[in-house]
Amino acid sequence: MFGQMIHSVTRFANEYNQFFASGMAYLGAGIAVIAGLGPGIGQGFAAGKAAEAVGRQPEAQGKILVTTLVTQAVAETTGLYALLVALLLIGK
Amino acid sequence: MKILEFKLFSPISPNVVSTLIIVAVLAVVFTIAGLKIKKLNPAETPKGFLFLCVLLVDFFTNFLKDYISGKRLDFFGPYLFTLILFLSVANTSALFGLTPPLANIGVAMSFSVITFFMIKIAELKFQGVKNKLLGFLGPVKPLAPLMIPINLIGEVSTPFSMGLRLFVNLMSGVVMTAMVFAIVGFVGSILAGVILHAMFDIFFGLIQAFVFFMLSTVNLSMASES
Numbered sequence: 001m002f003g004q005m006i007h008s009v010t011r012f013a014n015e016y017n018q019f020f021a022s023g024m025a026y027l028g029a030g031i032a033v034i035a036g037l038g039p040g041i042g043q044g045f046a047a048g049k050a051a052e053a054v055g056r057q058p059e060a061q062g063k064i065l066v067t068t069l070v071t072q073a074v075a076e077t078t079g080l081y082a083l084l085v086a087l088l089l090i091g092k
Numbered sequence: 093m094k095i096l097e098f099k100l101f102s103p104i105s106p107n108v109v110s111t112l113i114i115v116a117v118l119a120v121v122f123t124i125a126g127l128k129i130k131k132l133n134p135a136e137t138p139k140g141f142l143f144l145c146v147l148l149v150d151f152f153t154n155f156l157k158d159y160i161s162g163k164r165l166d167f168f169g170p171y172l173f174t175l176i177l178f179l180s181v182a183n184t185s186a187l188f189g190l191t192p193p194l195a196n197i198g199v200a201m202s203f204s205v206i207t208f209f210m211i212k213i214a215e216l217k218f219q220g221v222k223n224k225l226l227g228f229l230g231p232v233k234p235l236a237p238l239m240i241p242i243n244l245i246g247e248v249s250t251p252f253s254m255g256l257r258l259f260v261n262l263m264s265g266v267v268m269t270a271m272v273f274a275i276v277g278f279v280g281s282i283l284a285g286v287i288l289h290a291m292f293d294i295f296f297g298l299i300q301a302f303v304f305f306m307l308s309t310v311n312l313s314m315a316s317e318s
Contacts, residue, residue: 063158066306073303077253080260087267 029089035082042075107196114182114193149173160313164218168312171210176305183262183297187289192297194262204255207308211251211315218316254307261300265292 050068054061125145132138138146152173156165182193193199215224230239269288273281 069299070303070306070310073257073300073307077257080257080264083264084256084260087263 025089029086032082032086032089036079039076039079043072046071046075105196105198106191107193107199110185110190111182111193111199113190114178114185118178118181152176156309159309160316164214164313164316167217168210168214168309168316172305172309172312175308176301179258179301179304180298183301184293186266186293186297192262192266192293194258194300195266197259200255200259200262202255203258203304204251207254207311208248208251210308211311214312214315250311254304258300258304261296265296268292 046068050064053064057064125142128142129145132142137143153165153169156169156172160168179194186192194203219227228240228243229236230243232239269285269292272284272288276284
């Protein structure tokens with residue numbers, strides 16, 4: 001009786017395994033992209049501070065623009081890692 | 093879609109082909125510019141193509157002066173200038189029908205390796221081996237066993253993340269363009285291509301080239317500070 005149960009469970013798992021795995025991969029890809037929240041907040045914060053700085057010192061606009069671009073690109077990195085993970089999961 | 097697939101012996105990927113084409117074109121342009129510069133009369137104002145070259149070099153030299161100065165600028169300036177010229181041509185190469193070279197992780201990681209070696213060269217040349225090794229221990233000496241692994245990871249992670257950032261940015265552009273083109277069909281893709289290529293190739297590509305150049309500059313100036 002117990003052996004039969006084990007057998008049926010293994011068969012069930014074998015039959016549904018590939019669809020289950022690919023479905024979970026898509027779900028994981030969706031969850032991974034939630035990491036985009038962080039870079040969004042961070043980049044917005046940096047942009048807001050940059051706008052404030054330009055308002056205070058309009059003559060330093062060039063330097064502020066360069067600094068903002070670089071810091072935003074650094075803040076973007078975690079989001080890009082999430083995107084890479086998501087694309088890897090989709091391509092599985 | 094296989095992103096991380098890598099074989100030692102395989103037909104060259106389209107990214108590498110476009111890299112080679114860009115390298116050949118840039119080599120020809122640079123050689124012509126160099127030969128013309130040699131014959132230039134310093135008393136006259138240069139015209140046309142040469143004027144553009146002189147203007148570009150002057151602009152970047154002035155820009156770099158704020159970050160690195162003196163002898164170090166002479167040492168790193170040519171490398172950084174070559175970097176931004178290659179990257180800005182490579183990232184906008186999709187406009188000429190080529191595959192963007194940086195959308196391949198192999199090409200992007202080779203940029204990581206180049207950056208890693210440049211930072212090491214800067215440290216060895218301007219800091220010396222002894223200062224560098226002492227820097228691994230951290231400011232507080234009793235905490236050295238804790239700091240050494242962290243510092244060793246930090247040595248590798250900076251260039252690695254720079255290369256990966258370049259790769260994912262360019263690849264996401266390629267993937268999104270392909271997705272939209274697959275949805276809208278042939279006629280729609282002519283219309284959508286105008287917006288997509290302007291955004292992903294020109295805007296993001298040039299910004300990423302500039303960001304890589306800026307981060308290289310900042311890292312090199314930090315590494316070569318004594």
